[in-house]
């Protein structure tokens with residue numbers, strides 16, 4: 001292969017042909033030119049010669065151009081092969097890099113998983129494992145606020161005088177124990193020689209807490225739920241958002257777990273969302289829910305539910321109602337109608353009318369309790385969200401001023417975060433750091 005070919009490859013073949021032809025033409029031309037003057041008659045012969053020459057060389061050139069195994073092709077094939085090899089190599093590198101990346105991602109994933117597991121284990125360790133621990137944990141916020149307020153009051157203590165009692169009264173009211181209880185406790189302490197003789201903050205603290213606990217104990221009303229041998233009907237009332245539906249769901253789960261036959265009734269037909277929410281809780285606890293479309297008469301839902309509960313031998317019927325306090329007359333009429341229907345079907349029912357109150361709302365909850373009590377007799381209170389509240393002291397206030405027992409407490413959002421009220425766990429959880 002000549003230098004030209006090696007340098008410029010097949011692409012230059014055509015140019016080569018053209019050049020060769022030109023060179024030949026030049027030669028031919030030269031002859032023409034040189035013989036033009038001496039032998040014009042030789043032109044034809046020369047043209048003939050040129051033609052012959054062209055005829056001889058062209059097929060060769062064309063053949064060479066058309067040949068499949070031209071050096072240019074070989075070069076190109078080689079290049080192609082090289083490029084294919086390179087591509088293969090790149091692919092190999094890429095796939096090995098990818099594999100390495102996959103391995104490193106998997107490793108990262110494993111590390112993250114084990115981190116999550118470790119965190120979950122720590123959380124699980126922190127989770128209260130028995131009821132007392134649950135109370136203790138739920139009352140953390142209340143205990144802290146209560147304790148801080150109380151200790152701040154005692155830190156200012158100089159002597160047990162009138163100013164001291166006024167401050168004590170104020171501190172107790174601020175701590176959500178309720179005005180009545182605060183006044184009573186303070187009044188009784190005024191006349192106790194023990195307090196007047198107390199010399200240290202610790203002694204004072206102990207005496208005051210003792211007095212609050214004793215008063216609470218004196219006033220307390222039985223807090224056991226009124227369960228029947230046969231069907232027990234619970235009617236739940238309370239304003240929106242206090243945790244009424246959640247409490248029903250948790251209670252459904254509890255009784256279902258105990259092997260009881262449980263039925264729910266969505267008599268809060270005021271909002272479609274409320275019906276859906278109860279249906280959802282029904283699914284979670286695997287218990288049926290009697291429903292009607294939003295806007296239907298709540299009393300008709302109650303009627304269907306009591307009928308079903310009776311004829312199909314249910315043990316527990318939990319009825320959710322709408323708690324519209326905005327219009328007390330309507331609420332009263334609605335609850336009266338529901339009550340009448342229940343009584344007509346089952347004269348001893350409802351066995352419990354539970355008012356759900358949100359512990360985080362403090363004195364507002366007491367106000368709600370007063371308003372509901374004026375509309376319908378309340379047999380017990382479900383105090384929800386005790387775990388998120390710093391105002392758990394209202395339990396004392398509820399018992400003291402309303403004389404309605406707190407029967408259930410919500411200690412979290414999980415399905416099993418509902419407990420019967422336990423006075424001892426509550427008092428210990430509330431005051432343990434003060435004694």
Ligand SMILES: Nc1nc2c(ncn2[C@@H]2O[C@H](COP(=O)(O)OP(=O)(O)OP(=O)(O)O)[C@@H](O)[C@H]2O)c(=O)[nH]1
Nearest residue numbers: 240241242243244245246384385388410411412413
């Ligand atoms: N932390 C905590 N959250 C609770 C508790 N009880 C209920 N909740 C939450 O409070 C919110 C309101 O609860 P619901 O059961 O929907 O309240 P409701 O009174 O039925 O409200 P409506 O359905 O609007 O009538 C939800 O996010 C619940 O998860 C509790 O004991 N602790």
